[in-house]
Amino acid sequence: MTTSTATSTGRIAAAFLGELENEAKVTRTVLERVPADKFDYKPHEKSMTFGRLASHIAEMFGWTKETLKSDVLDFSAMDYKPFEPTSTEELLAFFDDHIAKAKAILAETSDETFMTDWTMRNGEQVYFTMPKVAVMRSFVMNHIIHHRGQLSVYLRLNDIPVPAMYGPSADEGAM
Amino acid sequence: MTIGQTFARDLENESKSGRAMLERIPAETFDWQPHERSMSMKRLAGLVADMYGWFQFIVDEPELDFAKGYEQPDPKTTEDLLTWLDKKLAVGLKSLSEAPDERFEDEWKLRRGDEVFMTTTKGEMCRQTFGHLAHHRGQLSVYLRLKDIPVPQIYGPSADEGSM
Numbered sequence: 001m002t003t004s005t006a007t008s009t010g011r012i013a014a015a016f017l018g019e020l021e022n023e024a025k026v027t028r029t030v031l032e033r034v035p036a037d038k039f040d041y042k043p044h045e046k047s048m049t050f051g052r053l054a055s056h057i058a059e060m061f062g063w064t065k066e067t068l069k070s071d072v073l074d075f076s077a078m079d080y081k082p083f084e085p086t087s088t089e090e091l092l093a094f095f096d097d098h099i100a101k102a103k104a105i106l107a108e109t110s111d112e113t114f115m116t117d118w119t120m121r122n123g124e125q126v127y128f129t130m131p132k133v134a135v136m137r138s139f140v141m142n143h144i145i146h147h148r149g150q151l152s153v154y155l156r157l158n159d160i161p162v163p164a165m166y167g168p169s170a171d172e173g174a175m
Numbered sequence: 176m177t178i179g180q181t182f183a184r185d186l187e188n189e190s191k192s193g194r195a196m197l198e199r200i201p202a203e204t205f206d207w208q209p210h211e212r213s214m215s216m217k218r219l220a221g222l223v224a225d226m227y228g229w230f231q232f233i234v235d236e237p238e239l240d241f242a243k244g245y246e247q248p249d250p251k252t253t254e255d256l257l258t259w260l261d262k263k264l265a266v267g268l269k270s271l272s273e274a275p276d277e278r279f280e281d282e283w284k285l286r287r288g289d290e291v292f293m294t295t296t297k298g299e300m301c302r303q304t305f306g307h308l309a310h311h312r313g314q315l316s317v318y319l320r321l322k323d324i325p326v327p328q329i330y331g332p333s334a335d336e337g338s339m
Contacts, residue, residue, distance in 0.1 A: 046334040142330070
Protein backbone atom coordinates (compact mmCIF):
# COMPACT_ATOMS: atom_id res chain seq x y z
CA MET A 1 0.00 0.00 0.00
CA THR A 2 1.45 3.38 -0.92
CA THR A 3 0.54 6.88 0.11
CA SER A 4 0.10 10.14 -1.77
CA THR A 5 2.62 11.09 -4.41
CA ALA A 6 5.87 12.85 -3.62
CA THR A 7 6.06 16.58 -3.04
CA SER A 8 8.86 18.94 -2.01
CA THR A 9 10.66 18.67 1.34
CA GLY A 10 8.37 19.66 4.21
CA ARG A 11 9.42 21.38 7.44
CA ILE A 12 9.14 18.16 9.42
CA ALA A 13 11.26 16.32 6.87
CA ALA A 14 13.87 19.08 6.99
CA ALA A 15 14.14 18.68 10.76
CA PHE A 16 14.46 14.89 10.45
CA LEU A 17 17.09 15.30 7.72
CA GLY A 18 19.28 17.37 10.03
CA GLU A 19 18.83 14.83 12.78
CA LEU A 20 19.50 11.90 10.47
CA GLU A 21 22.73 13.54 9.35
CA ASN A 22 23.94 13.84 12.96
CA GLU A 23 22.83 10.40 14.05
CA ALA A 24 24.32 8.78 10.96
CA LYS A 25 27.69 10.39 11.64
CA VAL A 26 27.81 9.10 15.22
CA THR A 27 26.46 5.70 14.24
CA ARG A 28 29.07 5.26 11.51
CA THR A 29 31.84 5.96 14.05
CA VAL A 30 30.44 3.19 16.21
CA LEU A 31 29.93 0.67 13.37
CA GLU A 32 33.42 1.33 11.99
CA ARG A 33 34.85 -0.08 15.20
CA VAL A 34 33.05 -3.42 15.13
CA PRO A 35 35.68 -5.95 14.01
CA ALA A 36 34.59 -8.83 11.79
CA ASP A 37 36.39 -11.36 13.98
CA LYS A 38 34.04 -10.36 16.81
CA PHE A 39 30.80 -10.62 14.79
CA ASP A 40 29.91 -13.85 16.64
CA TYR A 41 30.57 -12.46 20.10
CA LYS A 42 27.63 -12.08 22.45
CA PRO A 43 27.77 -10.92 26.06
CA HIS A 44 25.06 -13.36 27.21
CA GLU A 45 23.46 -16.45 25.68
CA LYS A 46 20.16 -14.56 25.23
CA SER A 47 21.80 -11.50 23.65
CA MET A 48 22.09 -10.66 19.96
CA THR A 49 25.55 -11.24 18.51
CA PHE A 50 27.81 -8.25 17.86
CA GLY A 51 27.36 -8.66 14.08
CA ARG A 52 23.57 -9.01 14.29
CA LEU A 53 23.17 -6.01 16.56
CA ALA A 54 25.40 -3.89 14.31
CA SER A 55 23.60 -4.87 11.11
CA HIS A 56 20.23 -4.41 12.82
CA ILE A 57 21.19 -0.81 13.58
CA ALA A 58 22.25 -0.29 9.96
CA GLU A 59 19.06 -1.79 8.51
CA MET A 60 16.81 0.22 10.84
CA PHE A 61 17.69 3.45 9.04
CA GLY A 62 16.05 1.77 6.05
CA TRP A 63 12.75 1.62 7.96
CA THR A 64 12.33 5.25 6.87
CA LYS A 65 11.00 3.78 3.64
CA GLU A 66 8.48 1.44 5.30
CA THR A 67 7.33 4.33 7.49
CA LEU A 68 6.96 7.05 4.88
CA LYS A 69 6.14 5.11 1.70
CA SER A 70 3.54 2.77 3.19
CA ASP A 71 0.66 3.09 5.63
CA VAL A 72 1.02 -0.33 7.14
CA LEU A 73 3.68 -2.85 8.06
CA ASP A 74 2.25 -6.35 8.17
CA PHE A 75 4.63 -9.01 9.48
CA SER A 76 2.47 -11.77 8.05
CA ALA A 77 3.10 -10.38 4.55
CA MET A 78 6.83 -9.93 4.99
CA ASP A 79 9.72 -12.00 3.78
CA TYR A 80 12.44 -10.70 6.08
CA LYS A 81 16.01 -11.87 5.61
CA PRO A 82 18.43 -10.46 8.15
CA PHE A 83 21.56 -9.00 6.56
CA GLU A 84 24.68 -10.93 7.52
CA PRO A 85 27.86 -9.01 6.79
CA THR A 86 31.16 -10.86 6.50
CA SER A 87 33.36 -7.79 6.95
CA THR A 88 33.23 -4.35 8.56
CA GLU A 89 33.47 -2.81 5.06
CA GLU A 90 30.40 -4.74 3.96
CA LEU A 91 28.56 -3.57 7.06
CA LEU A 92 29.48 0.06 6.32
CA ALA A 93 28.55 -0.18 2.63
CA PHE A 94 25.14 -1.57 3.64
CA PHE A 95 24.77 1.24 6.18
CA ASP A 96 25.77 4.00 3.70
CA ASP A 97 23.29 2.68 1.16
CA HIS A 98 20.43 2.77 3.70
CA ILE A 99 21.37 6.31 4.79
CA ALA A 100 21.39 7.58 1.20
CA LYS A 101 17.97 6.03 0.52
CA ALA A 102 16.51 7.36 3.77
CA LYS A 103 17.68 10.89 2.93
CA ALA A 104 16.18 10.73 -0.57
CA ILE A 105 12.84 9.57 0.83
CA LEU A 106 12.76 12.23 3.55
CA ALA A 107 13.58 14.92 0.99
CA GLU A 108 10.36 14.18 -0.90
CA THR A 109 8.03 13.84 2.10
CA SER A 110 5.49 16.58 2.82
CA ASP A 111 4.30 17.65 6.29
CA GLU A 112 0.89 16.30 5.34
CA THR A 113 2.27 12.80 4.80
CA PHE A 114 3.89 12.88 8.24
CA MET A 115 0.48 13.47 9.80
CA THR A 116 -1.16 10.42 8.22
CA ASP A 117 -1.65 7.25 10.26
CA TRP A 118 0.63 4.24 10.12
CA THR A 119 -0.20 0.79 11.46
CA MET A 120 1.95 -2.12 12.54
CA ARG A 121 0.19 -5.46 12.44
CA ASN A 122 0.58 -9.18 12.09
CA GLY A 123 -2.37 -10.19 9.94
CA GLU A 124 -5.45 -9.62 12.08
CA GLN A 125 -3.51 -8.53 15.15
CA VAL A 126 -2.91 -4.77 15.25
CA TYR A 127 0.02 -3.65 17.45
CA PHE A 128 -0.40 0.10 17.07
CA THR A 129 -1.60 2.94 14.85
CA MET A 130 0.17 6.31 15.14
CA PRO A 131 0.86 9.29 12.88
CA LYS A 132 3.98 8.76 10.75
CA VAL A 133 5.79 11.59 12.51
CA ALA A 134 5.52 9.69 15.82
CA VAL A 135 6.57 6.42 14.16
CA MET A 136 9.70 8.11 12.75
CA ARG A 137 10.46 9.69 16.12
CA SER A 138 9.96 6.68 18.33
CA PHE A 139 9.96 3.45 16.37
CA VAL A 140 12.75 4.50 13.98
CA MET A 141 15.02 7.16 15.54
CA ASN A 142 14.80 6.46 19.29
CA HIS A 143 14.78 2.75 18.58
CA ILE A 144 18.06 3.03 16.61
CA ILE A 145 19.62 5.03 19.44
CA HIS A 146 18.48 2.38 21.92
CA HIS A 147 20.30 -0.38 20.06
CA ARG A 148 23.33 1.82 19.43
CA GLY A 149 23.51 2.34 23.21
CA GLN A 150 23.55 -1.43 23.61
CA LEU A 151 26.30 -1.69 21.00
CA SER A 152 28.40 0.81 22.96
CA VAL A 153 28.42 -1.64 25.90
CA TYR A 154 29.52 -4.44 23.54
CA LEU A 155 32.44 -2.22 22.44
CA ARG A 156 33.45 -1.54 26.03
CA LEU A 157 33.26 -5.22 26.98
CA ASN A 158 35.66 -5.96 24.12
CA ASP A 159 38.08 -3.19 25.12
CA ILE A 160 37.26 -1.25 21.95
CA PRO A 161 37.30 2.51 22.68
CA VAL A 162 33.78 3.96 22.92
CA PRO A 163 33.44 7.18 20.88
CA ALA A 164 31.97 10.34 22.41
CA MET A 165 28.24 10.38 21.64
CA TYR A 166 26.07 12.81 23.58
CA GLY A 167 29.06 13.81 25.65
CA PRO A 168 32.46 12.31 26.38
CA SER A 169 32.84 8.57 26.99
CA ALA A 170 35.37 7.19 29.47
CA ASP A 171 37.66 6.74 26.44
CA GLU A 172 37.18 9.80 24.25
CA GLY A 173 36.08 13.43 24.30
CA ALA A 174 36.48 15.83 27.19
CA MET A 175 34.37 18.35 29.05
CA MET B 176 -1.54 20.45 21.22
CA THR B 177 1.45 22.72 21.90
CA ILE B 178 5.00 21.63 21.07
CA GLY B 179 5.61 21.13 24.78
CA GLN B 180 2.49 19.00 25.20
CA THR B 181 3.65 16.81 22.31
CA PHE B 182 7.04 16.39 23.98
CA ALA B 183 5.29 15.65 27.30
CA ARG B 184 3.17 12.94 25.70
CA ASP B 185 6.32 11.37 24.18
CA LEU B 186 8.16 11.63 27.49
CA GLU B 187 5.35 9.88 29.31
CA ASN B 188 5.42 7.07 26.74
CA GLU B 189 9.18 6.75 26.92
CA SER B 190 9.07 6.62 30.72
CA LYS B 191 7.11 3.36 30.84
CA SER B 192 9.96 1.13 29.70
CA GLY B 193 12.40 3.13 31.84
CA ARG B 194 10.27 2.47 34.90
CA ALA B 195 9.86 -1.20 33.99
CA MET B 196 13.65 -1.53 33.97
CA LEU B 197 14.39 0.48 37.11
CA GLU B 198 11.88 -1.45 39.24
CA ARG B 199 13.73 -4.69 38.46
CA ILE B 200 17.15 -3.59 39.64
CA PRO B 201 17.96 -5.04 43.05
CA ALA B 202 20.12 -2.91 45.37
CA GLU B 203 22.65 -5.75 45.69
CA THR B 204 23.64 -5.14 42.05
CA PHE B 205 24.16 -1.36 42.51
CA ASP B 206 27.95 -1.55 42.77
CA TRP B 207 28.36 -3.97 39.89
CA GLN B 208 29.90 -2.72 36.65
CA PRO B 209 30.41 -4.78 33.49
CA HIS B 210 33.90 -3.34 32.88
CA GLU B 211 36.29 -1.25 34.96
CA ARG B 212 35.70 1.76 32.68
CA SER B 213 31.92 1.41 32.74
CA MET B 214 29.46 3.21 34.96
CA SER B 215 28.21 1.13 37.90
CA MET B 216 24.63 -0.15 37.78
CA LYS B 217 23.70 2.46 40.40
CA ARG B 218 25.22 5.34 38.48
CA LEU B 219 23.69 4.34 35.13
CA ALA B 220 20.24 3.59 36.61
CA GLY B 221 20.36 6.85 38.59
CA LEU B 222 21.29 8.75 35.43
CA VAL B 223 18.36 7.27 33.50
CA ALA B 224 15.97 8.14 36.37
CA ASP B 225 17.40 11.67 36.54
CA MET B 226 17.23 12.43 32.81
CA TYR B 227 13.42 12.55 32.77
CA GLY B 228 13.80 15.72 34.83
CA TRP B 229 16.33 17.42 32.53
CA PHE B 230 13.45 18.91 30.55
CA GLN B 231 12.76 21.18 33.52
CA PHE B 232 16.05 23.08 33.31
CA ILE B 233 16.11 22.95 29.52
CA VAL B 234 12.66 24.53 29.25
CA ASP B 235 12.69 26.87 32.28
CA GLU B 236 16.35 27.95 32.51
CA PRO B 237 18.60 29.64 29.93
CA GLU B 238 21.50 27.29 30.74
CA LEU B 239 22.96 24.55 32.88
CA ASP B 240 26.22 25.56 34.53
CA PHE B 241 28.14 22.64 36.06
CA ALA B 242 30.19 25.16 38.07
CA LYS B 243 27.07 25.86 40.13
CA GLY B 244 26.80 22.26 41.27
CA TYR B 245 24.20 19.65 40.43
CA GLU B 246 22.39 17.29 42.76
CA GLN B 247 23.19 13.73 41.68
CA PRO B 248 20.90 10.87 42.64
CA ASP B 249 22.37 8.56 45.28
CA PRO B 250 19.88 5.69 45.58
CA LYS B 251 20.33 3.10 48.33
CA THR B 252 17.37 0.97 47.34
CA THR B 253 15.23 0.16 44.31
CA GLU B 254 12.51 2.28 45.93
CA ASP B 255 14.87 5.28 46.02
CA LEU B 256 15.44 4.89 42.28
CA LEU B 257 11.72 4.86 41.57
CA THR B 258 11.08 7.81 43.87
CA TRP B 259 13.76 9.79 42.01
CA LEU B 260 12.24 8.83 38.67
CA ASP B 261 8.73 9.84 39.74
CA LYS B 262 9.91 13.17 41.11
CA LYS B 263 11.98 13.99 37.99
CA LEU B 264 9.34 12.82 35.54
CA ALA B 265 6.73 15.00 37.27
CA VAL B 266 8.83 18.18 37.02
CA GLY B 267 9.84 17.37 33.42
CA LEU B 268 6.23 16.86 32.37
CA LYS B 269 5.09 20.02 34.15
CA SER B 270 7.68 22.28 32.49
CA LEU B 271 7.03 20.80 29.05
CA SER B 272 3.23 21.02 29.29
CA GLU B 273 3.23 24.65 30.45
CA ALA B 274 5.74 26.08 27.97
CA PRO B 275 4.46 28.25 25.10
CA ASP B 276 5.65 27.27 21.60
CA GLU B 277 7.96 30.32 21.28
CA ARG B 278 9.99 29.08 24.23
CA PHE B 279 11.44 26.23 22.18
CA GLU B 280 13.12 28.74 19.84
CA ASP B 281 15.05 30.29 22.75
CA GLU B 282 18.76 29.75 23.13
CA TRP B 283 20.10 27.27 25.68
CA LYS B 284 23.68 26.76 26.89
CA LEU B 285 25.64 24.02 28.60
CA ARG B 286 28.66 25.43 30.41
CA ARG B 287 31.12 25.15 33.24
CA GLY B 288 31.76 28.71 34.32
CA ASP B 289 33.41 30.50 31.41
CA GLU B 290 33.76 27.38 29.33
CA VAL B 291 30.74 26.91 27.06
CA PHE B 292 30.33 23.35 25.75
CA MET B 293 27.22 23.85 23.68
CA THR B 294 24.84 26.56 22.50
CA THR B 295 21.62 25.45 20.86
CA THR B 296 17.86 26.04 21.00
CA LYS B 297 15.65 24.63 23.72
CA GLY B 298 13.69 22.67 21.11
CA GLU B 299 16.83 21.06 19.70
CA MET B 300 18.06 20.29 23.23
CA CYS B 301 14.76 18.59 24.09
CA ARG B 302 14.99 16.40 20.99
CA GLN B 303 18.58 15.54 21.74
CA THR B 304 17.71 14.64 25.32
CA PHE B 305 15.15 12.09 24.09
CA GLY B 306 17.94 10.44 22.09
CA HIS B 307 20.38 10.68 24.97
CA LEU B 308 17.85 9.02 27.25
CA ALA B 309 17.21 6.16 24.79
CA HIS B 310 20.98 5.72 24.54
CA HIS B 311 21.56 5.21 28.27
CA ARG B 312 18.38 3.21 28.72
CA GLY B 313 19.67 0.94 25.92
CA GLN B 314 22.94 0.49 27.81
CA LEU B 315 20.99 -0.29 30.96
CA SER B 316 19.10 -3.06 29.14
CA VAL B 317 22.44 -4.82 28.51
CA TYR B 318 23.32 -4.46 32.21
CA LEU B 319 20.02 -6.15 33.09
CA ARG B 320 20.69 -8.99 30.68
CA LEU B 321 24.20 -9.52 32.05
CA LYS B 322 22.79 -9.79 35.58
CA ASP B 323 20.10 -12.25 34.40
CA ILE B 324 17.34 -9.76 35.14
CA PRO B 325 14.55 -10.22 32.55
CA VAL B 326 14.63 -7.40 29.98
CA PRO B 327 11.17 -5.81 29.54
CA GLN B 328 9.65 -4.97 26.17
CA ILE B 329 10.98 -1.65 24.99
CA TYR B 330 10.30 -0.81 21.34
CA GLY B 331 9.28 -4.39 20.69
CA PRO B 332 9.67 -7.75 22.42
CA SER B 333 12.94 -8.64 24.17
CA ALA B 334 14.35 -12.18 24.28
CA ASP B 335 12.58 -12.47 27.66
CA GLU B 336 9.24 -10.78 27.26
CA GLY B 337 6.56 -9.78 24.80
CA SER B 338 5.78 -11.40 21.49
CA MET B 339 5.00 -10.33 17.99
